[in-house]
Amino acid sequence: MSRTETLTIDELGARGDGVAKSGDGQVFVPYTLAGETVTVIADGRRAALLSVRTPSPDRVEPVCRHFETCGGCALQHMGPDAYRTWKAGLLDRALGARGLDTSVIRQAHFCEPRTRRRAVFSAILTEKGVLLGFQQAASNTVVDIEECHVIAPEIDAARPALKAVLEPLLPAGRTVHATVNLTLSGLDVAVEGKIAPDDRQKRAAADIVRAEGLARLTVNGEIVLAPKRPLVAFDDVMVSPPPGAFLQAVPEMETVMADLVTGHMAKSKRVADLYAGCGTFALRLAKSSTVHAVEGDGPALAALDRGFRDNSDRKLKPVTVERRDLARRPMTAHELRVFDGVVFDPPRAGAEAQAREIAASTVRRVAAISCNPETLARDLAILIQAGFTLKSVTPVDQFIWTPHLEAVALLERRTGRKRHWSDM
Template identity: 50%
Template sequence: MSTLTVTINRLGAHGHGIANTAEGPVYVPHALPGETVAIARNGSHGTLLSTATSSPDRVVPLCRHFNPDRDACGGCSLQHLAEQPYTDFKRNLVVEALRSKGLTPPVEPLVTCGLGQRRRTVFSARRTDKGLLLGFNRAETNHIVSVEECPVAAPAIMAQLDALRSIAAALAGGSESFRLTVLETLAGLDVAAEGVKPLDEKRRRAAIETVMRLSAIARVSVNGEILVEPRKPLVDFGGVLVTPPPGAFMQATKEAEDAMAALVLAHVGKAKRVLDLFAGSGTFALRLARTARVHAVEGEDKLLKALDLAARTTEGLKPVTVEKRDLFRRPLTAQELKVYDAVVFDPPRAGAEAQVRELARAGVKKVAAVSCNPLTLARDLRLLVDQGYEIRSVIPVDQFLWSPHVEAVALLQR
């Protein structure tokens, strides 16, 4: 490890300042372009020691846990960056990913994210000699930083930190760390513990008794199995109420979900038959079913059952059919796709290359692509453009405030 002074040239894709040196680029968390900083260098990583020249884009972070001089939480990487350069950075992640594949479609301004909107938060927990530790991991480590505030997370979640510590303490079976995924729902908090040692009868009883004393908790599950459910957790997909399975994927903020759904629905328009691929528990399918017959395809059985139950028990929807299918190994063929007027797909970070190759051959008139990874989105869009699709617009959506992650909705027509 060596100590040196460098000038930060630009921001990297992960939000770190990048200094160009004779030995190659050095990535410096919490540093901004134009700043002259002293760092402790270890290979390509630099730890910020002091700042000689500060950027005019630097602002005072809102959260006490975002502090490189102390035990900093790793949940945010860009809390020190002013609003306009921050939104430019997020939008440019999408622009540059598309450009890397030779694509230059219209990219709209970033749909922004506000404070306290994160309805789904993942905590780390561990029993220690001093008690239960609950918080977020320090960046690139397994070290848990105890938190007392989080301006990103929903107030309903942060108001229950003591309750969450009580639940974690009752579940902890040793000193190993585990995760608590907490989702704010209409019925209360849905808490999914993962990585917990199997519960003996004493711990099980203690955990159930703890939860039953906490009025804000709707459900607690352990390693995918429901432990106790005082009330069924409910989420609202455009007026359709769904009980998601324990620990299910959910868009991180309702505001971003609503914005993306509005874009998708407007693009699909009056299509009569719509296919929703990687449908989850119905984020888009159940909204689309207000005006169209929908076929929803998803690889996880529990998600599909939640979607199906909501569709069958909600009045006023057009027919919704469901299909369990691994779209990575067995994508719908071009022949199967041709019967649809529009296709929506929202895959995991790996994208949907195999499925998109079939979709490109099918010639469906309208396609809406939703992605949490600009790089795989760009790859998939390139396949569609090469087969005659036009990208009408791409809309970046920020639902992970002060992080380097960005969603995007791409609207295509043929």
């Protein structure tokens, strides 16, 4: 049963919610800060904020009118200095919980507002037209946004055009998702959902694509119209990503991560790039190393391979590709014997099984990239127990005002006998 309470926020949890103590134990209160006294409606361990009775000196006015409504940002109410301290602390906390050396954590890199080149919108057709925005937290309600301080201005300004493109495609009342990637050629729009537009609807959408100058429109993987070939640059290597492709969120932060990875691998002759995507790291590494790129997503891998072949004038070293589900079938220690460097950039669940194979291999250098400090710490602990030294971990915040944090960890194997993971 819900109840009204006055609570004091003790700290921020890992998801950015305030944590308070009540008679029933811990309570998590979104949009609050440590030290604040707040009035809430509590229901079990979750609470909705009613008012802030004693605000923290770190509290600021949110920059966006949709904050607390659209379900995107969690921390716009937190001043920039406090936000950066808390965000970098997520990595320190995760490594410390595993008993890892936190002194190797380097200064964090932070992105600026309005720099995200990739957005996944929700859209629904109503009597009032298309609503385009994000889904309210813990809800299926689509919030029709009028501004966004996270995404790049080119995407934000295109919202009316995106609504116009979607309107002829959507049946009333059915929510779809539209992934919009900002490429060098323009906006690449990939619509996914339980819809099956007919030829007339597709022609109507295609006319708007032409009029608005979009690069490409696809619906459930089928190209409706592609007036321009979408292109992204991995350093100076051009790649055409597949529809809805995963790209690092902020180009500047991608460069930071890539510089760390390529610098660490500079002395490696043969590198395995695991969870390689479209080639974010592989095609940069190929400037000095032979690379074997492994990825489970077929279209992404094909884009990487084509990017390598299309850039023969860049004098890249050989790049081979392999489609493989690394979560189910990681590269084995035996397969890794021909590589002296490994890069892996898995999803949020991490790469526990793959880390154990790397630990049992003869690989000398490892670069681990992760958007989840907890699973990164777990995977690092496996490698360190096997004889690797953690040289550095660099926090990279390309998810502004959220609790998500990227990090790049660089490791080298200590000399001496390696330990098999089964001995641990």
